[in-house]
Amino acid sequence: MSTALWTGDAGFFAKRPAPSGDGAGARAAGSQRVADLNHYSGAMFYYAGEWYWGVDRLFYLEARLQELAAQKDGVADYLVPRPEIDVRDVDAGALTLDFYPSLNSPYTSIIYDKTIAVKNACNIGFNHKPVLPMIMRGVAATNAKGNYIFFDTKREGEFLGVPFGPVHTPIGDPTRAAYALLPWAYEQGKDEALMSSLLRAAWSENMPLHTKSGMRQAVERAGLDWCEAQNQFKRDDWKQLIAEHQHEMVEGMGLWGVPSYRLSGPDGETDLMVWGQDRLWLVAAEIRRRAGKPKGKSVNKAKSTSKSTSKGTSKSGKKG
Known part of the structure; x- marks a missing residue:
């Protein structure tokens, strides 16, 4: 049936x-x-x-x-088995990857650095396109859904070898403040480092990004000057950039969740558009295929988990 x-x-x-x-x-x-x-x-x-x-x-x-x-x-x-995320010995210079992360996304937090590592490893054209969290776009979430996502992210993080928790969610003003810094960070080539630092602070270090001390720590370890950063918080040019990213993802690609990916190129290939941190292996496999490399392997390292009742910027054009 x-x-x-x-x-x-x-x-x-x-x-x-x-x-x-x-x-x-x-x-x-x-x-x-x-x-x-x-x-x-x-x-x-x-x-x-x-x-x-x-x-x-x-x-x-x-x-x-x-x-x-x-x-x-x-x-x-x-x-x-879960396929391996593998782009070793791949030159993907003829391809482009658009990446749509969100600061208030547990799933983004455990796959962000691995996505950047994939980009850096295979010389792919890369567009970093943060979007607002779903809840700040009017997408409601029930308690049951929230509980499952936290449980599942912890389970997935353990599989990936990425810490998750303790958590201090950055919803609302911390996200807006962080995104106001992204155009400035991009100008210095540090938008990815900033996003990585912010995600780590919120989702594995219990760092309160709504406080000056928390935000400062996240900004400075990304290699950015805190005194200069304080002059950027009132910028509003980030709003148009984020809106453009969201329109591309939701209206152009038909995806609403984060993180999302779009892989394009070479000529004649249909764009691959997928949602979810558990699709990075597919993105990597497709990069390998389009670059003319053999298929990667699967990995079997899942461990029995705790028994829970629940589951910036404009186009950078940078290459790894």
Whole structure:
């Protein structure tokens, strides 16, 4: 049924009678079950207190089951491993990567530096295009969704070897203040360093960016002068830049979440446009393919996680 639905096979359904029973009641019961388990969406897997967001997270479930020796005889490896983020020995100078991060994004925080590392490793043209957090764009989030995202980010961070927590979210004024600095930082070639420092401060160091001391520490370790930075906070040219980035991402690419990526080039290739920190491996694999390099490997290093009930600037044109 799922295959027919997603492949547009109308004949499959035309040949079959409508099912009997209370479909609406079954859906309501399923929705209530999800709510009772403190989750917010369908197409998820749940096992023994832990949620798995689709195929991308099944290797965590496999890790748990392997610890229980539950796999069948002869099955020693992962069935759905996470591919490696690999651009070694790749020259992607003919390609361009647009990167849309957000300061108030847990997922951005664990993949930002790895994205910059990919850019630096393969000589790709790179456009750094921060956007406002979804909640500052009017996209509401339920408590269940927020809880799952924090849980899932922690789990993903452990897999990637990136710290996550303790957290001091920079929503609102800290984000606006930070983004006001981005055009100035870009002029000095330090917009990426600043964003990296700010993300680390907010999402793994519990640094309050709404305070002068917190913001100062993040700014100075990015190699920027604090005295000069204080003259930049009243700038408003960042608003138009951020608005342009958001329009590109939402209206032009049809994506709303962060981080998002667009890979373009060479001539004749359709742009690859994807959302999610768990798609950087796909971006890297596509960079390899378009650069004429062999496919990378998969990595199997998931560990059983804690049993939780939940889951600037204008185009820089810089090359790594």
